[in-house]
Amino acid sequence: MARVIVIGAGLAGLATAMEASVRGHHVVVLDQRSTIGGRASSELRDDFPIGFGPHFLLKKGPLHRLVLKISRMKPSTLPLRPHRIELVGKGMMQPRSPMMDAVLYRRAVRKYEVAHPSIRAAEQFASWGMGSEVRSKALLRSKLLGLKEGWSGLIGRLAVTLDEVGIPIETGAKVTQVERNKVHLADGRHIETDVIILACGYRRSKQLLPNIPDCESLKASTIDVALDSTPLGEKQAILDIKNSIGLFDMKQIHPGIVSSGSLLSAICFSDKPKEQRMEMLDAFLDERAPGWRSHILHDRRQEQVTVAILGDRPSHDSVAKKGILLAGAWVESEHILSDGAVASARLVAESIASIPLQK
Ligand SMILES: Cc1cc2nc3c(=O)[nH]c(=O)nc-3n(C[C@H](O)[C@H](O)[C@H](O)COP(=O)(O)OP(=O)(O)OC[C@H]3O[C@@H](n4cnc5c(N)ncnc54)[C@H](O)[C@@H]3O)c2cc1C
Structure with missing residues (x-):
């Protein structure tokens, strides 16, 4: 069993903490902010869950599956529907009339014809310009989901699960420096550990560890x-x-x-x-x-x-020699966006055992 410090309580950090604890490690999560959730969050103001930009869940993607696994009650989700999405200058994404447009649309979806404006729009908007075919097809087939509870609801579900298994999440804990087996905090404390997981986003991770490769x-x-x-x-x-x-x-x-x-x-x-x-x-x-x-x-x-x-993402264990692993959507995995964050969490948790414990 290793002592593990996870830096960052966004989706990647929370998912990593969960996966690491399942494998029997002793985990503590630190986040610099007073609230958890990072970018995938929302805040209730007079009953309106105001988010941080539009977020859609890929049906049966890694995040959706994780949430279903830990929840007693399924989250209420409903999909984006192409016949209710307008494309500027083109009409509705899924035209229902005239008949010829409807037929051409159905063929374009079946054959995934990228020249068709609706497929182009799906390529562009299902993954914010990253061109993920999986997410584009999900949008076209009504498998890209909006959530009743907002993304803070998902974060809440992860946090409750961590609480149930006794994993502490300390907020207001800004990490200023990491070195082998030690994490330094802005309030002057330092914590000894066996493994450090950077789950604090690409930019902050690079500030803490400048030799992480440059990425666009x-x-x-x-x-x-x-x-x-x-x-x-x-x-x-x-x-x-x-x-x-x-x-x-x-x-x-x-x-x-x-x-x-x-x-x-x-x-x-x-x-x-x-x-x-x-x-x-x-x-x-x-x-x-x-x-x-x-x-x-x-x-x-x-x-x-x-x-x-964008482009090549560093591997989760590229700095493992220093006792540090990387988690987040910016880390190499077969998924992108928050699904990438959750997928990297599993890779990281599996690699913890390969890091030698401090004597
Ligand atoms: C506008 C927008 C739209 C998006 N749409 C989608 C979508 O539709 N579907 C989807 O799946 N994904 C979407 N994403 C991506 C998704 O939000 C992110 O992939 C995911 O939230 C990243 O999680 P993370 O835990 O890696 O990083 P973050 O959420 O950035 O979390 C990092 C955490 O680390 C903390 N931290 C940083 N530095 C320190 C430090 N020094 N010490 C302690 N703590 C620190 C931060 O406070 C933060 O809580 C979207 C993102 C954006 C911005």
Whole structure:
């Protein structure tokens, strides 16, 4: 049994703690913030779960399977439906009329014809420009899910499970330095350990361990806003392929999420500067959700957030010689986004046993 410190209580950190504890290790999780969940979170404001940008769960992907495994009650999910998604300048993603458009759409989905605008849109928006065929097909086949409880609900489920097995999560614990078998905190403490898991995102991990290879990241800007009006009507989303902007109404995707109004979540992941992306998002909302500004109940803006790492990702055990393992969506696995974070957690947990214990 090894003593394990997990740095970061986002999805990767929580999933790693769970997997490591299942294998009999003694685990402690540290997070610098006062709340857990990292980027995959949401915050309840007057019953509106305001998120940090739109998030959709891949049906039967690693995260969904993990949540189903640990939950006594299944989370309530409903899918994005292509016939309720508008593509700017093209009509609905799944046209129902005229008949010829409907037939062409069905053929395009069956043969996965990337020249068809609906397939192109799925390629672009199901994985925020990363072109994951698995997630694109999931969107086209109504297997990309919105959650009634928001992503904080999922985080809550993981945290409850950790609590039940006695794994402590310490918030407000910022790690400033890591070295072999020792973690230093901003409050002056240091903790001895056998294994350190960096589950604190690519940028923070690189600050703690500069020899992690340089990676290019996919950045986005987001606006999440609760309204007392329904400017998208019954549409679940409006997607602009040309400008890489997606506007989703989470209430139209899962009506149980709030009792009235709408919960808009907009994202722009073009490679333009962040100020320009924010301007584009505001202009898009003005055009596509008319009157939204005079109906705002709550809102949250993220000028710039890292969605994912592009290109080659470092292996979870690339710095194992130092007694340090890497977990997160930015670490190599066969999955991406939060599924990548959960998949890396399992790889990391399996590798803990290969790290020699401190004498
Ligand atoms: C806009 C947007 C949309 C997305 N959409 C989807 C989607 O639709 N589907 C999907 O599956 N995924 C999606 N993702 C990706 C998903 O959110 C992430 O892959 C996942 O949340 C990453 O989890 P993580 O635990 O690796 O990192 P994070 O969530 O970033 O967690 C890292 C944690 O480490 C903590 N930390 C950092 N530095 C320190 C330190 N020095 N000491 C202590 N703690 C520290 C942070 O406070 C944080 O809690 C999206 C991401 C974004 C940004």
